[in-house]
Amino acid sequence: MEYLKLAQLYKRLEAFSEKSIKVGILARFLKDIPDNHLQKVCLLILGTVFYPWEKNKVSIGEKLAIRAIALATGVNRNVVEKMFVMYGDLGIVAEELTEQKRQRPLFKKTLTIEEVFRTLRKIGELEGEGAIDKKVKLLVDLLIHAGPLEAKYIVRTVLEDLRIGVGEGIMMEAIAEAYGLPLDLVEYAYSILHDFGKVILIIRKGGKHALEDVKPEVGTPIRVMLAVKVDSVSEAFEIVGRPAEVEYKYDGFRVQIHKKGEKIWLWTRRLEDVTKQFPDVVEYIKECLPDRDFIIEGEIVGYDKETGKFLPFQKISHRIKRKYEIEKTVKEIPVEAHLFDIVYYDGQILFKTPFRDRRELLESIVNEKEGKVLLAKKIITSDDKEAQKFFEKAISKGLEGVVFKNLSAPYRPGRRVGYMVKLKPVKETLDVVIVGAEWGEGKRAGWLTSFVVAVKDPETGEFLEIGEVGSGIKEKKESPEDITFSDLTEILKPYIYKQEGKRVFIKPKIVIEVLYDEIQKSPKYSSGFALRFPRMIRLRPDRSPNEIDTLDRVKQLYAKQHGM
Ligand code: AMP
Numbered sequence: 001m002e003y004l005k006l007a008q009l010y011k012r013l014e015a016f017s018e019k020s021i022k023v024g025i026l027a028r029f030l031k032d033i034p035d036n037h038l039q040k041v042c043l044l045i046l047g048t049v050f051y052p053w054e055k056n057k058v059s060i061g062e063k064l065a066i067r068a069i070a071l072a073t074g075v076n077r078n079v080v081e082k083m084f085v086m087y088g089d090l091g092i093v094a095e096e097l098t099e100q101k102r103q104r105p106l107f108k109k110t111l112t113i114e115e116v117f118r119t120l121r122k123i124g125e126l127e128g129e130g131a132i133d134k135k136v137k138l139l140v141d142l143l144i145h146a147g148p149l150e151a152k153y154i155v156r157t158v159l160e161d162l163r164i165g166v167g168e169g170i171m172m173e174a175i176a177e178a179y180g181l182p183l184d185l186v187e188y189a190y191s192i193l194h195d196f197g198k199v200i201l202i203i204r205k206g207g208k209h210a211l212e213d214v215k216p217e218v219g220t221p222i223r224v225m226l227a228v229k230v231d232s233v234s235e236a237f238e239i240v241g242r243p244a245e246v247e248y249k250y251d252g253f254r255v256q257i258h259k260k261g262e263k264i265w266l267w268t269r270r271l272e273d274v275t276k277q278f279p280d281v282v283e284y285i286k287e288c289l290p291d292r293d294f295i296i297e298g299e300i301v302g303y304d305k306e307t308g309k310f311l312p313f314q315k316i317s318h319r320i321k322r323k324y325e326i327e328k329t330v331k332e333i334p335v336e337a338h339l340f341d342i343v344y345y346d347g348q349i350l351f352k353t354p355f356r357d358r359r360e361l362l363e364s365i366v367n368e369k370e371g372k373v374l375l376a377k378k379i380i381t382s383d384d385k386e387a388q389k390f391f392e393k394a395i396s397k398g399l400e401g402v403v404f405k406n407l408s409a410p411y412r413p414g415r416r417v418g419y420m421v422k423l424k425p426v427k428e429t430l431d432v433v434i435v436g437a438e439w440g441e442g443k444r445a446g447w448l449t450s451f452v453v454a455v456k457d458p459e460t461g462e463f464l465e466i467g468e469v470g471s472g473i474k475e476k477k478e479s480p481e482d483i484t485f486s487d488l489t490e491i492l493k494p495y496i497y498k499q500e501g502k503r504v505f506i507k508p509k510i511v512i513e514v515l516y517d518e519i520q521k522s523p524k525y526s527s528g529f530a531l532r533f534p535r536m537i538r539l540r541p542d543r544s545p546n547e548i549d550t551l552d553r554v555k556q557l558y559a560k561q562h563g564m
Contacts, residue, residue, distance in 0.1 A: 001037050007149040010149045013164040019173075022166060026174035030200060035063040037052055039197025040117040041184050046171065047162035049120040052194045052271045058124040058528035059160045062136050066091050068136050069155065072143035073097040090159060095152035109145050110125045116142060120157060142281060171196050179203045181211065191223035191414030194271070207364035216413075217351050218260040218293050222343070223414030227403060227422040233240055233387045239418045240406040242382035245359065247391050249422055250338050250376065251313050251400040253320065257285055257337075260293050266300075268320070276321055280330045281337055288373035290365050294512070300377070305334055312518070312562065321559075322543035340376040340403075343411050355419070356407040374405040377428065380407070389449050395425055398562050406491065428557060429515050431453065431540055433508040433546045434492060435463055440485065441502075443475070447485035448504065453514065453534070463508045464527035472514070472536035473490060483539060510539040511548055519558045527552050 001273065009029050013022055026045070033041050043049055050056050066084065070077040075097055083093045119142050123135045137156060143151050156162050172190060176183040191210045202210045216222045230236045236243060254269040264282045275282060281300060289296070297464045302311035302319070311333070317328050342362045343350050350358050359378075368374050381392050391402045401424035409419035423503045436452035439445075442505045450470050454463035491510055493527045500507040522530035 001034070001041075001113045003113050003116045003150055003154075004147065004293060006041065006113060007147075007153045009045075010153045010162065010164050011114050011149060013166055019170065022550055023173045023177055023307060026170065027178035028164065030174060031178045035201060035202075035204065037113055038200050039195060040113055042196035042200070043173070044113070044117065044157070045164075045166055046168070046196075047157055047160060047164075049117050049157075050124060050235060053267070053273065055273060056121075056124040057160065058120050058158055059122060060139065060158050060211045060215060062090060062159065064132065064447045065139070065159055065311060067156055068143060069094050069097060072151075073101050076437075089156075089163075091152040091156035091163070094155040095148045098143070098151040111145055111150055112144065116154065120154075123158065138265070157174040161426040164317065165549040175200060175203070176366070179562045181208055185211050187414065188212075188412075192216050194220070194223075216295060216344055216351075218295060218344060219257045219263070219265060221258070221265075221271045221273075222295070223271075224254060224256060224269055224297060225341075225412050225414070227417050227420045230404075230421045230423050231426070233384050233391065233423065236387070236404040236421050236423050237382075237384065239421050240409075241245075243380050243407065244382075244387075245338060245355070245378050245380050245405045245407055246387050247376045247378045247403045247405065248338075248394045248397075248399050249401045249403045249424070250299040250301045251314065252316055252335070252338075255283075255298055255300045255337065257294070257298065258297045259285065259289070272320075274320055277326060278330075278335070279320055279326065281335065284337060284372035284384070285286075288367045288369050292365075293344070295344035296339055296344070296362065297341040297343070298436055299473045300335050301339050302333050302335045303371075309562070316444045320475075334371065336371050337373050338376045339373065341411070351413070354408040354410065355405055356562075358411070389422075391423060398436065401425055427515055427517075429513050429537060430466075430554070430557075431511055431513050432466065432511055433545045433548050434506055434510045435508050436503065436505050437492065437529060438500045439504065444485060446489075448489045449485060451488070451536075453512070453531075454508065455554055456546070456548050456550050457527075458552060464551060465525040466527045466529055467516075467525065467531035467534045469512070469514055469534045469536050471533075481502050481538075484538070509543045511543040511545060513537045513540050519554060519561060521558070527551055527554065529558065 010500040012025050014054040016022055016025070049058055066077060066080045069090065070080045080093060080097070083096070087093055108457055119138050121137050142154055144263055146154055153162065172183060172186045175196065176186045185208065185540040186199060188200065190196065192214050193199060202214065228239065230239065256267040264275065264285055265273060266281060266356040268274055278300065300316065302316040303309060304311055316335060317331055319333055319335070322329050337364060342358050345361060348411050363375060366373060366375055379386065381387055394402050401422060404421045404423065406419045412419060432453035432455055434451045435454045437448040438450040440447045440449040452465055452466045452468050453467045455492070459463055473488060474484045477484050492506055495507040495509050496504045497507055514531065515537050520530050520532055521528060524530055
């Protein structure tokens with residue numbers, strides 16, 4: 001099949017922004033694709049040549065793409081760069097330069113989907129010495145034979161920026177429309193297979209029933225079931241029913257553990273393979289679970305070697321990212337796995353098995369060992385007070401909250417279906433004073449943005465910076481309560497006492513209330529702390545700067561957050 005056909009599809013999809021039109025175009029296109037091309041075509045439509053669980057990426061970066069375009073079209077690199085600045089899209093640059101190209105290759109061949117796919121995969125897989133030059137050469141070879149439209153989309157694909165406005169959602173709808181199937185069912189099958197081509201092949205062979213029968217494969221990660229957020233114990237029971245299982249909500253990362261024979265895989269919720277980064281967990285699994293095939297879910301949590309207390313997620317995120325000296329980090333940041341679900345065991349798929357029975361099976365096979373593998377702590381209750389007490393206990397131990405689970409629910413991959421809900425404490429807010437800001441640029445020129453906020457040191461009376469707030473403030477007033485950048489600029493202007501470049505320093509007069517995700521220790525600000533994702537909720541004209549929150553309160557909140 002010619003790659004040009006796909007490039008023409010991209011062009012049509014790009015031309016329409018309305019979702020239903022895109023879905024229609026795509027549905028018609030997919031129906032005509034021969035079986036043997038389906039998987040490649042579906043990946044290419046999503047702008048990639050790798051499955052979500054594969055580690056490689058095709059992305060080669062703008063610099064290399066510029067080099068390849070220049071070589072393939074016989075134009076000086078500077079010209080390509082200039083055109084890039086003008087158009088802001090190397091795909092269009094490649095299209096235009098290919099159009100203008102005078103020299104044609106001696107033997108111009110027709111690019112097939114097969115060839116483009118294979119070459120792009122090679123580009124993504126090359127590593128080590130000389131890899132960069134080889135990548136560029138492969139791309140040049142493709143571009144030499146490409147027509148203008150093909151060049152445009154090949155370049156956008158290698159930059160991982162296809163810009164045709166098609167994601168997984170539209171693909172699912174297109175498949176549902178093409179074959180007259182419920183969207184829900186297509187989504188279900190995709191959550192297990194992550195391969196739209198395979199989904200269509202199954203539909204073509206066996207229709208709706210075959211899709212309903214799709215099974216997980218050990219070694220291929222599935223999308224995990226997600227939790228709905230609630231604000232109270234009673235709301236939680238309303239959704240999951242009574243009695244419910246209430247479990248601690250651990251603040252680590254969700255892990256899907258697959259075991260097949262000797263082989264063990266650890267996948268994150270985003271389908272990243274982190275087996276190499278956690279050799280300790282692999283050993284614990286061998287030690288604490290039977291030698292059978294399974295897919296088990298849990299949370300990997302870090303803990304402090306000295307105090308035994310749980311560490312916040314940021315700490316183990318270092319371990320996830322770590323590619324080298326893994327043994328060292330294993331020692332520095334020990335982790336344990338808290339298991340909470342099982343979806344496959346010894347030949348049996350357990351999606352339809354009620355949660356109560358899945359948990360029972362899990363309990364019967366796990367040999368718990370402190371510091372290695374444990375079961376998520378749970379109670380089963382119908383009582384609001386008992387659940388509330390369990391929730392408070394979780395918070396006092398430095399956990400994130402609790403998860404309520406419907407005891408008779410099946411497992412639904414990839415979905416927030418309400419079989420499981422999460423309850424976290426209502427967020428505290430801080431009253432802080434604005435002590436600085438930055439003049440905005442572009443659309444925000446003339447307005448102050450990025451407001452530096454401070455708390456008070458009760459002993460010295462000094463104002464200590466704790467973060468920069470940029471969100472929660474509107475560009476345009478949508479309702480009377482909204483505070484815009486323009487409003488805030490007018491309010492603050494009289495208090496500006498110094499300016500350095502774009503930075504302004506403001507007398508501590510204006511108090512605002514901010515919400516944040518977390519308090520972190522940070523040398524960046526004079527308070528020694530930083531607010532993560534702070535957003536302004538409202539102005540506090542009723543508060544004077546002397547009444548704002550103090551460094552002591554920040555310290556208390558920080559300690560509470562860490563269960564101290
Ligand atoms: P959230 O990330 O806030 O949507 O909350 C759901 C996440 O909580 C899951 O993806 C898990 O990573 C995590 N989690 C921690 N403890 C549990 C538990 N006992 N059961 C289910 N999920 C849990």
